[in-house]
Amino acid sequence: MSFVPGQPVTAVxxxxxxxxxxxxxxxxxxxSIGGGIDQDPGQNPxxxxxxxxxxxxxxxxxxxxxDLAGLKIGxxxxxxxxxxxxxxxxxxxxxxxxxxxxxVVRLLVTRKSLEEAVKQSKGCYHKP
Amino acid sequence: MDNESTYSGYxxxxxxxxxxxxxxxxRDRHRSKNRDGSIRGEKSVVIQAPGESLLDADSPREDDRxxxxxETTTVVTGxxxxxxxxxxxxxxxxxxxxxxxxxxxxxxxxxxxxILGFVSLITPLAFLALPQLLWRxxxxxCGTPCEGLYISLAFKLLILLISTWALFxxxxxxxxxxxxxxxxxxxxxxxxxxxxxxxFYGVRxxxxxETDYRGIVGYAASLVDALLFIQYLALVLLEVRxxxxxxxxxxxxxxxxxxxxxxxxxxxxQRAAVWVLDQYYSDFPVYNPALLNLxxxxxxxxxxxxxxxNLGEDNSTNNSTGQSRAMIAAAARRRDNSHNEYYYEEAExxxxxxKRKARLVVAVEEAFTHIKRHQQEDAVISSPKHPRExxxxxxxxxxxxxxxxxxxxxxxxxxxxxxxxxxxSIISHxxxxxxxxxxxxxxxxxxxxxxxxxxxxxxxxxxxxxxxSEEPVTASxxxxxxxxxxxxxxxxxxxxxxxxxxxxxxxxxxxxxxxFVMKLQSETSV
Numbered sequence: 001m002s003f004v005p006g007q008p009v010t011a012v013x014x015x016x017x018x019x020x021x022x023x024x025x026x027x028x029x030x031x032s033i034g035g036g037i038d039q040d041p042g043q044n045p046x047x048x049x050x051x052x053x054x055x056x057x058x059x060x061x062x063x064x065x066x067d068l069a070g071l072k073i074g075x076x077x078x079x080x081x082x083x084x085x086x087x088x089x090x091x092x093x094x095x096x097x098x099x100x101x102x103x104v105v106r107l108l109v110t111r112k113s114l115e116e117a118v119k120q121s122k123g124c125y126h127k128p
Numbered sequence: 129m130d131n132e133s134t135y136s137g138y139x140x141x142x143x144x145x146x147x148x149x150x151x152x153x154x155r156d157r158h159r160s161k162n163r164d165g166s167i168r169g170e171k172s173v174v175i176q177a178p179g180e181s182l183l184d185a186d187s188p189r190e191d192d193r194x195x196x197x198x199e200t201t202t203v204v205t206g207x208x209x210x211x212x213x214x215x216x217x218x219x220x221x222x223x224x225x226x227x228x229x230x231x232x233x234x235x236x237x238x239x240x241x242x243i244l245g246f247v248s249l250i251t252p253l254a255f256l257a258l259p260q261l262l263w264r265x266x267x268x269x270c271g272t273p274c275e276g277l278y279i280s281l282a283f284k285l286l287i288l289l290i291s292t293w294a295l296f297x298x299x300x301x302x303x304x305x306x307x308x309x310x311x312x313x314x315x316x317x318x319x320x321x322x323x324x325x326x327x328f329y330g331v332r333x334x335x336x337x338e339t340d341y342r343g344i345v346g347y348a349a350s351l352v353d354a355l356l357f358i359q360y361l362a363l364v365l366l367e368v369r370x371x372x373x374x375x376x377x378x379x380x381x382x383x384x385x386x387x388x389x390x391x392x393x394x395x396x397x398q399r400a401a402v403w404v405l406d407q408y409y410s411d412f413p414v415y416n417p418a419l420l421n422l423x424x425x426x427x428x429x430x431x432x433x434x435x436x437x438n439l440g441e442d443n444s445t446n447n448s449t450g451q452s453r454a455m456i457a458a459a460a461r462r463r464d465n466s467h468n469e470y471y472y473e474e475a476e477x478x479x480x481x482x483k484r485k486a487r488l489v490v491a492v493e494e495a496f497t498h499i500k501r502h503q504q505e506d507a508v509i510s511s512p513k514h515p516r517e518x519x520x521x522x523x524x525x526x527x528x529x530x531x532x533x534x535x536x537x538x539x540x541x542x543x544x545x546x547x548x549x550x551x552x553s554i555i556s557h558x559x560x561x562x563x564x565x566x567x568x569x570x571x572x573x574x575x576x577x578x579x580x581x582x583x584x585x586x587x588x589x590x591x592x593x594x595x596x597s598e599e600p601v602t603a604s605x606x607x608x609x610x611x612x613x614x615x616x617x618x619x620x621x622x623x624x625x626x627x628x629x630x631x632x633x634x635x636x637x638x639x640x641x642x643x644f645v646m647k648l649q650s651e652t653s654v
């Protein structure tokens with residue numbers, strides 16, 4: 001998941017669809033995010049590259065909607081409902097996730113294990 | 129007996145007063161009786177037992193000084209720089225010399241410098257006086273301009289006198305093996321200069337009996353000016369040129385590895401050697417031969433591990449190398465535990481020293497509480513029944529020495545310093561400390577830390593060192609020069625490296641540009 005500014009980013013992503021849960025007045029998703037272009041990337045415990053200013057999942061409430069949908073802690077969110085999440089501020093990311101009119105958010109997330117799984121499968125395929 | 133004669137005290141323009149010159153020559157003669165030793169003489173000396181070898185183990189030697197006279201690669205020891213400067217003026221190389229000529233040569237050069245100085249002082253006055261004496265009647269009368277020149281001449285001569293006294297009439301501190309190039313140059317320059325002035329004067333003034341007295345006075349004034357300029361040149365060459373640091377000298381003592389770094393300017397090797405020795409006496413801790421590297425018990429045990437029997441072969445050379453190699457290989461394979469013993473022994477020694485040091489400190493503190501300074505007002509108050517005895521410092525020192533003597537002796541034995549401090553010296557140091565109101569800690573500072581070598585010297589003996597170098601010792605220092613200064617029991621290895629050339633760039637920081645932001649790391653739950 002190395003990131004060169006200005007170059008297109010290639011990643012293996014997983015599509016996660018989360019149904020928002022209504023709790024009183026709010027629609028919650030059940031996870032916390034960290035990161036953003038206005039934040040300090042060096043303090044991100046989940047990123048491999050410490051200059052990566054993307055949005056990461058920092059906490060997942062157990063049995064919440066995100067947990068049930070298969071989101072894992074440490075995932076980097078690449079897109080939310082089609083909106084790009086790799087070059088946004090923290091507040092913009094929060095806003096895209098908590099739109100009151102939407103019940104469902106479809107995320108494209110990436111994590112290290114995905115890449116490895118793909119590599120493994122590719123490797124197995126190429127072995128004679 | 130002072131072994132250290134001239135370093136640079138005898139210059140070309142030295143004293144103007146005959147009496148001080150005579151006094152110095154008398155001292156020279158006195159000094160020449162004590163000649164420095166030779167390299168060969170030193171090599172034949174057996175290393176003395178550790179207990180006896182104090183710092184001044186070098187006794188003055190009076191033999192063999194001419195054996196190594198002709199060596200050109202390594203430098204012969206101590207004849208004075210003055211005697212060789214004379215040699216330089218007469219012939220450049222002399223291979224063998226007998227001792228009587230050496231002694232004479234010692235005086236010739238300071239005498240030469242003195243004569244030259246005296247002559248150059250007298251010359252302007254002679255220039256002025258001779259026409260007056262010889263053909264006074266036919267001289268043109270010379271009024272105010274001449275008197276102005278007289279005044280300026282007088283003051284310039286006074287300044288010359290004072291600056292010569294300040295710069296060149298210093299007691300010499302070292303005897304260098306070869307002549308001092310700059311000084312000889314300047315002597316030659318002064319000689320040529322004065323000679324040419326006299327020549328001109330003789331041909332143009334004395335012969336035709338020149339009547340223009342003002343011209344003659346002007347000529348004498350120009351001579352004094354030129355002498356002042358030569359003195360300026362001497363100042364720059366001898367004193368100022370080597371002030372800007374250019375080389376870093378690393379000085380390592382061969383016996384125990386104590387090393388220091390010094391910065392010096394552009395010096396010749398022999399001058400650098402003198403400078404290094406000056407610093408050595410005040411910077412290096414005293415060399416204690418009793419503090420060996422490995423205790424004997426470990427060393428001997430290592431050595432006696434193998435016994436090799438030579439069963440009488442004829443072809444001994446091959447076998448001996450084969451044997452030694454086999455021995456070394458076997459010794460390497462065998463498991464070596466001596467480092468273990470060394471470690472424990474060292475820890476043990478350290479513990480012992482620390483224990484004794486603690487006892488010593490306590491004893492000294494207690495001893496110091498037994499006396500206090502007697503104030504004059506107390507004399508009235510003290511009761512007649514118990515009159516307190518008023519002591520002078522010496523008695524007070526002796527009185528309080530007794531309780532701490534044993535602890536002091538044990539500590540000195542543990543640190544192997546007992547040869548450096550006799551009971552007498554301890555008592556006099558105690559007396560000194562009491563007189564100056566020092567605390568016990570100040571008194572102990574001398575014994576807890578091995579002081580610089582200078583502290584243990586007696587000042588009336590000269591120090592004899594041999595300068596060993598592959599380059600000629602009058603050569604300037606250059607990168608990678610290595611020379612060493614040997615004494616009987618130790619030697620100092622000196623390596624010269626040039627100081628790096630510095631590129632200093634400038635960066636301007638606007639004081640308003642110091643701004644800070646908080647590092648954000650927020651986590652929002654959605």
